[in-house]
Amino acid sequence: MSTTAFQQVLHEQRSALLTAWINHVAALGDQHGSHEHALDALLRSLFDDILGILERQPTATLTLEHEESLTLALRQLVGEQARHGSSASTCVNVVLTLKHLVSAQLVTAAEVTLAEMSWLEQVFEQLTLLTVTAFVAIRERQITQQSLSLLELSTPVLRLWHRILLLPLVGVIDTVRARQITESLLEAIARYEARVTILDLTGVPVLDTSVAQHLMKTIDAARLLGTRVVMTGISPEGAQTLTKLGIRFADVISRATLRAGIAEALLLVGQQIAPLEGKRG
Amino acid sequence: MRMSELPPAQIPLHETADVVTARRAARELCEQLGFGKADQTRLATAVSELTRNVIQYANHGECVIENRSTATHRCIWVQVRDQGAGIANLEQALTDGYSTSGGLGAGLPGTRRLVDQFHIESTPQGTCITIVLTKPL
Numbered sequence A: 001m002s003t004t005a006f007q008q009v010l011h012e013q014r015s016a017l018l019t020a021w022i023n024h025v026a027a028l029g030d031q032h033g034s035h036e037h038a039l040d041a042l043l044r045s046l047f048d049d050i051l052g053i054l055e056r057q058p059t060a061t062l063t064l065e066h067e068e069s070l071t072l073a074l075r076q077l078v079g080e081q082a083r084h085g086s087s088a089s090t091c092v093n094v095v096l097t098l099k100h101l102v103s104a105q106l107v108t109a110a111e112v113t114l115a116e117m118s119w120l121e122q123v124f125e126q127l128t129l130l131t132v133t134a135f136v137a138i139r140e141r142q143i144t145q146q147s148l149s150l151l152e153l154s155t156p157v158l159r160l161w162h163r164i165l166l167l168p169l170v171g172v173i174d175t176v177r178a179r180q181i182t183e184s185l186l187e188a189i190a191r192y193e194a195r196v197t198i199l200d201l202t203g204v205p206v207l208d209t210s211v212a213q214h215l216m217k218t219i220d221a222a223r224l225l226g227t228r229v230v231m232t233g234i235s236p237e238g239a240q241t242l243t244k245l246g247i248r249f250a251d252v253i254s255r256a257t258l259r260a261g262i263a264e265a266l267l268l269v270g271q272q273i274a275p276l277e278g279k280r281g
Numbered sequence B: 001m002r003m004s005e006l007p008p009a010q011i012p013l014h015e016t017a018d019v020v021t022a023r024r025a026a027r028e029l030c031e032q033l034g035f036g037k038a039d040q041t042r043l044a045t046a047v048s049e050l051t052r053n054v055i056q057y058a059n060h061g062e063c064v065i066e067n068r069s070t071a072t073h074r075c076i077w078v079q080v081r082d083q084g085a086g087i088a089n090l091e092q093a094l095t096d097g098y099s100t101s102g103g104l105g106a107g108l109p110g111t112r113r114l115v116d117q118f119h120i121e122s123t124p125q126g127t128c129i130t131i132v133l134t135k136p137l
Helices: A005-012 A014-030 A037-054 A068-083 A088-108 A114-153 A175-192 A209-224 A236-245 A258-268 A276-280 B016-032 B037-058 B107-114
Strands: A158-161 A164-170 A196-203 A228-232 A253-255 B009-013 B061-067 B073-082 B117-123 B126-136
Touching: A005 A014, A005 A088, A014 A037, A014 A088, A037 A068, A037 A088, A037 A114, A068 A088, A068 A114, A088 A114, A158 A258, A164 A175, A175 A209, A196 A209, A196 A258, A209 A228, A209 A236, A209 B037, A209 B107, A228 A258, A236 B037, A236 B107, A253 A258, B009 B016, B009 B037, B016 B037, B016 B061, B016 B073, B037 B061, B037 B073, B037 B107, B037 B126, B107 B117
Parallel strands: A164 A196, A196 A228, A228 A253
Antiparallel strands: A158 A164, B009 B061, B061 B073, B073 B126, B117 B126
16 A cells, blocks of 8 residues: 555654654643653653554544553543643643644645545544543542542541540531541540540531431530530521521530630639739739 | 522532532522521521432432512522422421431421421422522512
8 A cells, every 4th residue: 555645744744743742742831830751751652652543544433442552641641731730721732732733744745635634633533532531530530539538637636635625527517427527536535535525516517407416426425435515616597597497405515606615625624724924923 | 680580590419419509509599689697597407408308318309499589578489309209297297306217307397497488298209398588678
């Protein structure tokens, strides 16, 4: 089979195209202040794969999913870009830059047929699709990881003073988080032999029956370990809503602010915060 | 754009995260219409209760939040509906302390106390609850 003008251009301009592409991508990356030489190797392997496909005989349907080396290189590239905080459009631009470079070369060369140009379109359409899919997959994985780490971060039990613990609750309290909160709290109560635990609800957006029930269970379990629970930070609207709902936190000490709650907790363990002068005198 | 021209929000309910979306939408509309903080909390909590019921008992459903303000009143209309198995005994379900799932049994009766109008229809083909919050301008 004889080489067509299309294939000849690709062959002759191969190294020029690659250099131009690497430079363009470097320029794209420089805007984010992140250019690494590992990237060049990745681009080179991707370039070889893409040109390999372009040089093939055009087919009516094209799927790139079975091109393992290409898919792998593209995923790696997108992964690198995403790690540096690049947007989806930057990633697509990397691919489209090569398309522009190739088509610029082809336009100057004569005897390139329409079928060949549409093959170019087809290949890069598929590449763009693949890039976007890879980007979305990476982002989704990031989101899952973040929500997991958020879950871990969001239940800190703080040791406020000898035998006083503080549990600031922030955000949505669902069954999974409630279980985690209870677990880490009970463990801390046992470890520090806490006499008082302050449960601060300032950061809880909605106190409905489900949240209230989770809290009640946590409080009951904490009590079994011998700690008194002081609830703080219920807003005036929250208090009104809770009573309308008919929820009663019987026998739980509650204070409007964390400040008042700390004072109460100190009182319960027989301590107080006093000015230095008073102590000297 | 006038407030009364805001399009109704239609929130599909499939998972727990949708409860948060629904109650946030309710709270936002409440705030936009100039309801006070107490009313915002009231409605957000009511929507939270009803949408959570959908997730818990029917798995799927939807929540529609509409601004139905008139010249004299501001008014928010919320409908939460599902195609679940329905509530076998409405009277019991609306009684304080009654729960089929080991809950507090305060959700439905509590929600009824939280809002200005409460309407419930339940058949074995599904449940539809409408709540309304109104306030004179």
